[in-house]
Amino acid sequence: MTTSTTTEALLHKGSGLQVVVGLGQSGLSVAHYLVKQGYQVAVTDAQAAPALAAKLTEAVTTRQFGAIDAELLQQAARIIISPGIALSTPAVAAARQAHIPVVSDIQLFCDACRVPIVAITGSNAKSTVTTLVGQMAADAGVNVGVGGNIGVPALTLLENSEMALAVLELSSFQLETVSNLGAQVAIVLNMSPDHLDRHGDMLGYHQAKHRIFQGAKSVVINREDALTRPLVADNLPRISTGIHAPDKDQYGLIVDSDGQIYLARGTQKLLSADKLLIKGRHNLLNAQAALALGELAGLPLASMLTTLQQFTGLEHRCEYVASVAGIDYFNDSKGTNIGSTIAAIEGLGAVYAPKDGKLLLVLGGQGKGQAFGELTPFINQYVSQVLFIGEDAPLIEQHLRAAKISHDVTLHQCQTLENAFATILQVTSSSLSQVQAVLLSPACASFDQYSGYAARGEHFSQLVHQLASESAETATP
Template sequence: MTTNTTTDVLLHKGSGLQVVVGLGQSGLSVARYLANQGYQVAVTDAQAAPSLANQLPIEIVVRQFGAIDAELLQQAARIIISPGISLATEAVAAARQANIPVVSDIQLFCEACRVPIVAITGSNAKSTVTTLVGQMAADAGVNVGVGGNIGVPALTLLDNTDMELAVLELSSFQLETVTNLGAQVATVLNMSPDHLDRHGDMLGYHQAKHRIFQGAKSVVINREDALTRPLVADNLPRVSTSIHAPDKGQYGLITDPEGQIYLAHGTERLLSADKLLIKGRHNLLNAQAALALGGLVGLPLASMLETLQQFTGLEHRCQYVASAAGIDYFNDSKGTNIGSTMAAIEGLGAVYAPKDGKLLLILGGQGKGQQFGELTPFINQYVSQVLIIGEDAQQIEQHLRAAKISDDVALHQCQTLEAAFATIQQVTKSSLSQVQAVLLSPACASFDQYSGYVARGEHFIALVNQLKVVQSTSLAVD
């Protein structure tokens, strides 16, 4: 362990020591916030030389790096833990056993925030819905702060003293240490197995997610997913979304006799689905969720519908990249769990199925304890080729085969994206190939081969662009 200074002098100055565990972006924001508030602050991180250490305020002199310092944690009045660090970490677990409070930056934010909070979580689509609600608010002239798990640490939003509304994307890791969030409106968009390696089982994951409802003044639920409903019966205003026709006051979809689909609120048709730039049934649910959340904090409907028609979606989330040799390429690198990949397969598969087209699916990475056999019905319906990459590639194939994947679906072990692209060129050369779209939707974390899903998605985009160059050069020579 490396120590920038001794702790002996500081630790006995008072009982209010705040110990920040983990020095990523959220940890840095916590350290700065607490130092500005006048607290006595110490920081510890498992890395010997955290890259953000030189950005810490100079008054924070206790910096224990190289391991999470168990002795330091035992001296804390309160521990603020970064979301990437498990509560089961030995030093943290010992501190909790000693009844030392362990909270996240989100707890500090909700205690300091004086404006309404829109709180959004879910296994999938939370970044899309958070971004969309934030844009709806901004377009309606509201001074809005958007942050949390989406990239801007929540505490940083407090720097905007004119903020009128906070829209937070919250992960299960952030929520497991939050008590009584008190959001103006809270939602769990959907629930599917994810992070079971961290939470132990689906019950632990479910309980962490549902902490978002504590103290909420209203909630939005998904009628298709019973796990999105608050466990405690109450009289809170409750608005729901669905892929089916809505009841009075609820959101859903109405299909007219000609087959045209509309976003609807009760019996009112709000917007034709073909007016949206984001495609797929999952995005129709996302649009409803944004409308419901925005409505519950008073955003005007006409303005929200205008924003919806301009919204192009997020990078690395079912993002259209290019077409090469008549095949469309989609980057869904942010699809890091099976629920997200199910939605991507179903959403895009339904676009190509009427043209007798199939998807080529790239899966794989770090599996996080998921059961990949749950993908099989979607693959059997919409996919003809599955290319498997990454650390858990063999396990993924075993799960798919055990779940009776169709004989019409070919499985290929590729290990890397480069190898996958070589295989793509081989399998799509056949005149019998039904592949009309290539979908990178790994259903896995990326850290076995990349720094994160963004790097994985950028590599995919680079390989698509490289393929286009090769093919255009080949055509020129011919």
């Protein structure tokens, strides 16, 4: 372990020492924020040479790298933990047992924030809805800060003295150390198994997510998912969303006699689904969530609907890449859990099913202890080919077979994306192929083969464009 020189006085129990655990982007923002507030700050990280160490202010003289320093934590008046570090980490667990407060950067933010907060969590679509609400606010002329688990650390938003609204994406890791967030409006978009290796079971995961509702002034509820419903006072303002026709003042979908789907508020048709650039039923739910959150945050409906029609979605989230030889390719690399992949299969599958088309699904990576058999009914309905890649590929196939995958679905072990594309070419060149769309939605983390989901998605897109180029050359006489 590398250690800088410290003094007895600095580490004295009553000194008010703030110890930052983990030097990622959020940890760096915490250190800078606390120094500006006049605190004595120390940082510890398990990496021997954290990449961001050079960006630390010189005021942080205590830097314990190479391991999480248990002795340093015992000297803290307060510990600010980065979301990537589990509370079960021995040094952290020992500090908590010694009754030393352990909080996240989000707790520091909500304690200091003096503007309304729109708080968004869920197993899937957090980034899409957070980005969309932020854009709705900006387009309505509101000076808005967007951050948290998406891009900008929450504390960095406080540097904008003109900020009038904060829109935060919050992960379960961030929420497990937050108390009384006090959001203007809060939502759990959906709940499906994820991060069970960290939270232990669905109960622990559910409890972490639902901390977002503590002190909330209003809530948005997904009618399709009972696990999103908060235990809050009955008189708290609330709006619900869903895939069916809504009750008065709620959001939902109305289908007219011609089969056209409309976003609706009560009996009022707001927008035809074909006017949206983002496709699939899951995105209709995302659009409703954004509208409901915006309404409870005071944004004008007309402006929000204009933004919604212009929103193209996010990279690596059911992102249309290209059409090659009549087959559409979608990059959903950010689909790192089962719930997200189910949403993508259902959302896109429903688009191609009326044309008698099927999906080719690319699955795999690091499985995070999930039960992949839950995918089986959705695969049986919408998918004709499943290609497995990554570390847990054999295990995922076992789960699907044990869950009675249909004999009409062909399974391929491919190991890598390069191999998968060779199989895609072979499968789709058959005159018997029903495949009309290829969907990368791995339901897994990517760190076995990539630096992150973005790198995996970029590799997929690169291979699609390479395939398109080869196809064009072949077609040229």
